[in-house]
Amino acid sequence: MARVDTAETGQDGGGRDTCPATWRAGVRRAIRAATRPGPWKRGLVLAALAVLLGLVMLLHAEIPNRIGNLGSLVETFLPWFGLFVPVLLAGALWRRSAAAVAALLLPVVVWASLFGGRLADRSHPGGDLVVAAHNVGAANPDPAGTARDLAASGADVLALEELVPQTTGTYEKELARTYPHHTVLGTVGLWSKLPLSDTRLIDIMNFGPAAKTIPADEKIAPNRALRTTVATAHGPLAVYVAHLGSVRVNPAAGFWTASRNIGVQAIGEAIAAERTTRVVLLGDLNGTMDDRAFDDLTARLLPAQEAAGDGFGFTWPAAFPVVRADAILVRGVRPERSWVLPATGSDHLPVAAAISW
Structure with missing residues (x-):
């Protein structure tokens, strides 16, 4: 009797057709891949938080003091706002979000312009x-x-x-x-x-x-x-x-x-x-x-x-x-x-x- 290759015929040993189940699984994978958000659509909340962080540091002088001296409170601890950058970056990398990584450029540039100069040694020899x-x-x-x-x-x-x-x-x-x-x-x-x-x-x-x-x-x-x-x-x-x-x-x-x-x-x-x-x-x-x-x-x-x-x-x-x-x-x-x-x-x-x- 001739041997029947079930892989080629799409039948199992009992003669049942397996192609529909395989086909359906492949279709589902294709749909998921097509509908999965791309790197520029993932992590939009993280991107929004990064923009907000940058705006707070950039516009700190515009934060009013009328409510609980909020402006002065923010300015007192303003250098420490830079610590949120690595936290948001870790989240962006975990979510593989290009949008969040790009948005982080704003707080990084703002913090560097405000405080980057303080990281250097500005001292000079001498003194009276x-x-x-x-x-x-x-x-x-x-x-x-x-x-x-x-x-x-x-x-x-x-x-x-x-x-x-x-x-x-x-x-x-x-x-x-x-x-x-x-x-x-x-x-x-x-x-x-x-x-x-x-x-x-x-x-x-x-x-x-x-x-x-x-x-x-x-x-x-x-x-x-x-x-x-x-x-x-x-x-x-x-x-x-x-x-x-x-x-x-x-x-x-x-x-x-x-x-x-x-x-x-x-x-x-x-x-x-x-x-x-x-x-x-x-x-x-x-x-x-x-x-x-x-x-x-x-x-x-x-x-x-x-x-x-x-x-x-x-x-x-x-x-x-x-x-x-x-x-x-x-x-x-x-x-x-x-x-x-x-x-x-x-x-x-x-x-x-x-x-x-």
């Missing part, structure tokens, strides 16, 4: 004077050790904030040998290797009509800023030390910055009226210079970190810094280098800058 500032922390468990570390930093002028009666004497004792001149007003002080004069308090709480709108239990002590003159070989240097009001985020008020913003205005007005050509502002400003609340201040003073730093120079919290709350700003002098000092017992990191005439 080294200034430093540190919020030493009222709860610092080792004020003597902190003082010794700061004295060894090489700073010629040292500003301290958040001084309390229990520890001020310790700082005065430990810093006396390195800094023969010092002044303390309220919770801020300045230690200097050079003579000081014309020291006075700057009231950063009771300034302008906005101060009257802050409830009594929300007000800060007014004795958190001072102005003094440092006698240098190049002439007088006006130094301001400030510890501005704290900010916080809560569901009721959003990003609460009322007392901080009043302090910014008070310091800004004092510096605007300053007749000394050369000015340095040192302190814990409880905000970043990207926050629009500091626009008037940065219009008068140059942030040393942006001009001569290496990286972002984040200072708070000390365990894992996410913002540069501590700042050095100058006018009439040139910042050559700006850096962050090693951690002490405080929840802030100290900052320093070398300036030249």
